[in-house]
Amino acid sequence: MKKVIAEREVFKTSIFTIKEIDLKLKNGKKVTFSLVEKKDSSLIVPITEDGKLILIKEYFAAIDDCQLSLPKGRVDSGNPLEAANRELQEEIGYKSGELIRLGTLIVSPGNTRHKTHVYLARKLVKSKLPGDEDEEIELLKIPFDNFEKFIDKKQLTEARVIASLYLARRYMKSRRKVLK
Amino acid sequence: MKKVIAEREVFKTSIFTIKEIDLKLKNGKKVTFSLVEKKDSSLIVPITEDGKLILIKEYFAAIDDCQLSLPKGRVDSGNPLEAANRELQEEIGYKSGELIRLGTLIVSPGNTRHKTHVYLARKLVKSKLPGDEDEEIELLKIPFDNFEKFIDKKQLTEARVIASLYLARRYMKSRRKVLK
Numbered sequence: 001m002k003k004v005i006a007e008r009e010v011f012k013t014s015i016f017t018i019k020e021i022d023l024k025l026k027n028g029k030k031v032t033f034s035l036v037e038k039k040d041s042s043l044i045v046p047i048t049e050d051g052k053l054i055l056i057k058e059y060f061a062a063i064d065d066c067q068l069s070l071p072k073g074r075v076d077s078g079n080p081l082e083a084a085n086r087e088l089q090e091e092i093g094y095k096s097g098e099l100i101r102l103g104t105l106i107v108s109p110g111n112t113r114h115k116t117h118v119y120l121a122r123k124l125v126k127s128k129l130p131g132d133e134d135e136e137i138e139l140l141k142i143p144f145d146n147f148e149k150f151i152d153k154k155q156l157t158e159a160r161v162i163a164s165l166y167l168a169r170r171y172m173k174s175r176r177k178v179l180k
Numbered sequence: 181m182k183k184v185i186a187e188r189e190v191f192k193t194s195i196f197t198i199k200e201i202d203l204k205l206k207n208g209k210k211v212t213f214s215l216v217e218k219k220d221s222s223l224i225v226p227i228t229e230d231g232k233l234i235l236i237k238e239y240f241a242a243i244d245d246c247q248l249s250l251p252k253g254r255v256d257s258g259n260p261l262e263a264a265n266r267e268l269q270e271e272i273g274y275k276s277g278e279l280i281r282l283g284t285l286i287v288s289p290g291n292t293r294h295k296t297h298v299y300l301a302r303k304l305v306k307s308k309l310p311g312d313e314d315e316e317i318e319l320l321k322i323p324f325d326n327f328e329k330f331i332d333k334k335q336l337t338e339a340r341v342i343a344s345l346y347l348a349r350r351y352m353k354s355r356r357k358v359l360k
Contacts, residue, residue: 001239001246003244004241011190011198014213015214015291016291018193018198021241021242026316033195033241034193034194035242036196036216059181059182060289061182061184061201061213062215062291063286063289065289066181067286067289069289103331104334104337105337105338105342106338107287107340108242108338109240109245110240110242113242113243116339136182148350151347157283157284157285158285158287159287159296159339159340159343159344160287160339160343162285162339162343162347163340166343166346
């Protein structure tokens with residue numbers, strides 16, 4: 001199998017670091033490629049007591065446009081669970097009494113090691129923490145299964161968000177079966 | 181709303197370019213952030229005539245490990261549809277007589293403009309094109325709905341791949357209904 005044999009930093013911004021990686025191939029040849037290193041994230045699927053899904057509408061600078069999304073943010077210090085509860089309070093003004101781990105997603109395994117920790121948040125209670133000064137966030141509360149309508153309308157296009165919503169739906173369906 | 185007012189290249193590798201973007205906030209303040217620019221991709225969900233899903237097992241350099249994935253590759257010249265049929269032939273040795281567009285996914289709208297064009301590929305016929313010299317790809321043919329078992333086993337963790345499989349399943353279910 002191939003194997004990473006060396007890596008070094010070649011460029012740095014406030015959000016990510018570019019590294020050069022030397023890779024040894026099966027035939028002994030060495031190749032070099034670049035990757036983007038970035039802090040991991042937590043992403044949360046928040047469900048209210050009456051079964052509604054909370055989506056956020058947010059401006060994303062790289063695409064210079066608004067998209068529907070889910071609360072998410074960097075795991076700075078502390079663990080992904082703490083980051084999840086902090087982002088919930090900053091972005092939607094709730095904290096969760098029950099955060100259920102749905103899995104860990106990768107986004108582009110050829111180019112980055114970045115991981116996204118996905119949680120389902122239940123038992124929400126109002127609790128607001130100040131968010132980033134320049135974040136303007138609009139909330140949408142919708143019946144859970146309606147998220148697919150927003151995929152059809154191309155208002156929900158982020159892979160991590162779509163994958164997380166389907167993982168959440170699967171978790172909830174399996175649980176309903178167990179409870180019956 | 182916020183608005184991008186200027187952008188400039190600050191670093192370049194063979195695969196991506198780092199840009200600095202100036203953004204004007206609602207309050208008139210200017211902020212600068214960085215983004216990663218990369219060519220768009222096509223990603224394909226291949227389904228055989230007997231309804232099996234073809235997954236690939238591939239080594240990904242950034243995570244220095246193998247993962248289950250779907251055929252995907254860069255849209256270099258030509259359109260995403262051509263890239264889809266080329267990748268199918270390079271990575272799994274089939275071409276498709278029916279490529280159905282399932283949507284366009286974004287991966288990290290705060291950090292990149294990269295888009296992934298997702299296709300469902302039917303009517304597969306054997307046709308092999310030489311792939312990248314250092315790609316070692318293993319194929320798995322599985323009953324379609326079994327993909328969730330690989331998510332549970334943490335062998336399938338890439339957000340774009342999981343999102344695309346659910347979009348494909350939804351498309352096929354809706355079609356089955358129409359045909360009945």
